[in-house]
Amino acid sequence: MSRAGDVWLLYQRELRSALREKNILLYSLLVPALLYPCILWLIFSADSLVRGTLEQTPSRVAMVGLPPHHARLETELVEAGEFSLTSRPQEESLRGLQQGRFDLVAVFQPGPHGEMGVRLVYDGSRLHSKIARDRMQQVLERYRDLRLEELARQLAAADEQLQLLWVKPVNHASESQVGRFLLSILLPMAMIVVMGMGGLYPAVDSTAGERERSTWETLLTTAASRDDVVLAKYLYVVSVIAFSGLLNLAALYTCVYAVLEPMEGVTISLPWSSLPVLLGGTLLLAMFMAAGMMVPASFARTFQQGQSLSTPFYAVTILPTVLVADPSVQFTTTLACIPVLNAALAFREAIAGHLLWPQLLISLSVLLLCVVVSLWVARRVLAYEDVVLGTYGGSFWTFFRQRLLKRS
Amino acid sequence: MSHPVEVSELAKTYFEQGRGQVPAVRGISFWCQESEIFGLLGANGAGKTSTLRMLSTVLTPSSGTASVMGHDLVKEPAAVRRSLGFFSASTALYPRLTPRETLDFFARINGYPADRVKARVEELIERIGLQSYANTRVDQLSSGMKQKVSIARTVAHDPPVLIFDEPTVGLDVLNALEFHDVLREFRTQGKSIILSTHIMSEVEKLCDRIAIVHQGKILACDTLAGLRESSGEHYLEDIFVRCVKAGHP
Ligand SMILES: Nc1ncnc2c1ncn2[C@@H]1O[C@H](COP(=O)(O)OP(=O)(O)OP(=O)(O)O)[C@@H](O)[C@H]1O
Numbered sequence: 018m019s020r021a022g023d024v025w026l027l028y029q030r031e032l033r034s035a036l037r038e039k040n041i042l043l044y045s046l047l048v049p050a051l052l053y054p055c056i057l058w059l060i061f062s063a064d065s066l067v068r069g070t071l072e073q074t075p076s077r078v079a080m081v082g083l084p085p086h087h088a089r090l091e092t093e094l095v096e097a098g099e100f101s102l103t104s105r106p107q108e109e110s111l112r113g114l115q116q117g118r119f120d121l122v123a124v125f126q127p128g129p130h131g132e133m134g135v136r137l138v139y140d141g142s143r144l145h146s147k148i149a150r151d152r153m154q155q156v157l158e159r160y161r162d163l164r165l166e167e168l169a170r171q172l173a174a175a176d177e178q179l180q181l182l183w184v185k186p187v188n189h190a191s192e193s194q195v196g197r198f199l200l201s202i203l204l205p206m207a208m209i210v211v212m213g214m215g216g217l218y219p220a221v222d223s224t225a226g227e228r229e230r231s232t233w234e235t236l237l238t239t240a241a242s243r244d245d246v247v248l249a250k251y252l253y254v255v256s257v258i259a260f261s262g263l264l265n266l267a268a269l270y271t272c273v274y275a276v277l278e279p280m281e282g283v284t285i286s287l288p289w290s291s292l293p294v295l296l297g298g299t300l301l302l303a304m305f306m307a308a309g310m311m312v313p314a315s316f317a318r319t320f321q322q323g324q325s326l327s328t329p330f331y332a333v334t335i336l337p338t339v340l341v342a343d344p345s346v347q348f349t350t351t352l353a354c355i356p357v358l359n360a361a362l363a364f365r366e367a368i369a370g371h372l373l374w375p376q377l378l379i380s381l382s383v384l385l386l387c388v389v390v391s392l393w394v395a396r397r398v399l400a401y402e403d404v405v406l407g408t409y410g411g412s413f414w415t416f417f418r419q420r421l422l423k424r425s
Numbered sequence: 426m427s428h429p430v431e432v433s434e435l436a437k438t439y440f441e442q443g444r445g446q447v448p449a450v451r452g453i454s455f456w457c458q459e460s461e462i463f464g465l466l467g468a469n470g471a472g473k474t475s476t477l478r479m480l481s482t483v484l485t486p487s488s489g490t491a492s493v494m495g496h497d498l499v500k501e502p503a504a505v506r507r508s509l510g511f512f513s514a515s516t517a518l519y520p521r522l523t524p525r526e527t528l529d530f531f532a533r534i535n536g537y538p539a540d541r542v543k544a545r546v547e548e549l550i551e552r553i554g555l556q557s558y559a560n561t562r563v564d565q566l567s568s569g570m571k572q573k574v575s576i577a578r579t580v581a582h583d584p585p586v587l588i589f590d591e592p593t594v595g596l597d598v599l600n601a602l603e604f605h606d607v608l609r610e611f612r613t614q615g616k617s618i619i620l621s622t623h624i625m626s627e628v629e630k631l632c633d634r635i636a637i638v639h640q641g642k643i644l645a646c647d648t649l650a651g652l653r654e655s656s657g658e659h660y661l662e663d664i665f666v667r668c669v670k671a672g673h674p
Pocket residue numbers: 408439440441447448449467468469470471472473474475476623
């Protein structure tokens with residue numbers, strides 16, 4: 018049979034086994050596909066939950082010395098339906114505020130001509146207290162407007178004259194923030210974390226796992242060449258990682274356009290020019306991650322060992338992508354030299370519509386170099402029979418020191 | 426004239442951290458012809474598995490040569506592997522594949538003609554009586570059934586040479602006897618079979634010729650009758666002990 022035929026057969030075998038493994042389905046398919054919908058849902062439901070409970074809780078207000086000729090204010094407060102009112106002496110009220118029994122203390126100070134000052138004492142460290150203050154202010158302003166209107170009418174002013182200026186505030190900060198947050202912070206990081214997570218299990222399963230289940234030698238005694246066996250495994254892990262990443266990207270596009278676009282005031286666009294960067298970056302990352310996780314894992318005899326051997330690679334390369342969430346971290350030529358992080362930054366800038374060519378070219382070369390070096394290391398590792406058969410005593414790091422650097 | 430399997434002065438020295446050089450096989454030579462069961466009999470650590478792993482090209486020999494169906498071990502490893510089926514304790518089945526998928530995969534990857542793979546797989550499934558479990562995942566089969574699938578896997582591509590390393594370890598008596606019948610059947614089909622074991626009775630019953638391996642060397646190699654004659658002992662157990670003692674005075 019042709020070499021390509023052998024590799025294809027071996028590849029299919031890997032994939033078929035993978036698709037029957039719960040963990041691979043979970044980390045390589047479900048998490049990438051459902052991550053964004055879940056995060057969006059969490060953000061929205063947490064937001065409305067907090068707002069909902071706050072709206073339903075009446076503000077506890079202690080009233081100190083409301084003058085009798087302003088008794089209408091009390092009626093309006095009751096009608097607003099957002100307050101539970103009590104009248105208390107000032108001392109006791111302030112103590113109550115301190116102890117959290119009241120959210121707000123309103124101290125009324127009547128003037129000599131029927132006018133009135135109100136001091137709103139609140140606790141700035143408590144959300145409920147600030148809400149009580151806002152609510153009270155709204156009622157007070159309305160009350161004052163009504164009194165002014167009455168006064169003006171008594172002075173025979175026309176209605177139009179009273180409407181000198183009106184303001185209608187519309188707030189859409191929260192929705193557009195969600196959009197911006199999701200795109201610039203979540204996407205590059207989540208995509209890379211998801212790719213790493215999606216790749217870790219297949220990488221370890223197809224190396225250390227194969228050895229633990231004693232199927233490795235079965236495979237080595239088939240007519241397929243050793244190179245083809247390894248190539249098929251590598252292609253398998255690369256494709257799972259790339260697929261996780263692309264699935265994640267597709268889920269993001271769907272989410273953005275299905276959930277955020279229809280919202281009023283949200284303007285998000287993923288420029289089509291970002292796609293080549295995203296696709297190319299995904300592929301290169303997949304190639305680098307697959308080699309980076311498979312090589313250390315191939316020193317392990319059990320799946321667990323394999324996982325702990327390849328986790329450092331995962332941590333060292335993937336954790337720095339957290340930096341991407343910090344908008345003050347710029348995509349400089351220096352950062353473009355750090356593999357994986359450079360891809361994350363390139364993703365972020367591409368989504369924002371910036372194609373920074375020098376940085377992109379540096380990132381591309383650095384990632385390509387990483388892929389080549391990791392494949393070269395893999396070849397060196399596979400040249401040693403004891404490592405291939407799992408009887409080598411040390412880990413990847415001892416191997417690295419003793420055989421790649423020729424020191425003991 | 427050349428035999429399907431010819432082994433000449435094969436040797437393997439492992440290097441192990443702490444232990445240093447470990448000579449496991451020190452110049453073993455034998456051959457195996459068609460329709461023959463050739464037995465490698467030896468105690469633990471004698472070097473049987475190492476020899477067979479070299480023969481199946483999993484290990485590279487430290488020195489010596491061998492050929493399978495005329496293909497040199499080192500120069501044509503892929504052709505060697507295509508010509509043989511290798512079964513040992515460390516050649517397990519893929520747990521997440523079904524027996525049908527397993528046989529199909531191993532027949533194809535070992536170069537069985539693609540247009541006849543389907544028929545071959547069905548024939549094997551019927552032969553091992555696994556029709557009703559052919560689409561059950563291997564990890565859900567009993568160990569007896571797994572063993573049967575494993576044997577079917579070994580012969581899936583119908584190779585002329587079969588290597589079995591301690592095949593009956595862990596099998597109950599009935600399954601072991603059934604396996605003996607299967608081996609005899611393979612012999613009738615003209616296969617060259619190499620069987621490694623430390624179970625004397627198995628060797629006595631099945632093997633046409635026997636090699637007694639000890640500390641990486643063949644101490645004696647003959648038919649059972651020949652061994653009886655040269656050693657003057659009747660039971661294989663006694664022959665074995667005498668050989669080992671003579672080899673190491
Ligand atoms: N990968 C290895 N690295 C180092 N030493 C090994 C390795 N494999 C086997 N050995 C040593 O080589 C010697 C022969 O081992 P081998 O497994 O070939 O014997 P065996 O006849 O198959 O024994 P058993 O009946 O126990 O299976 C033993 O001393 C063993 O410890």
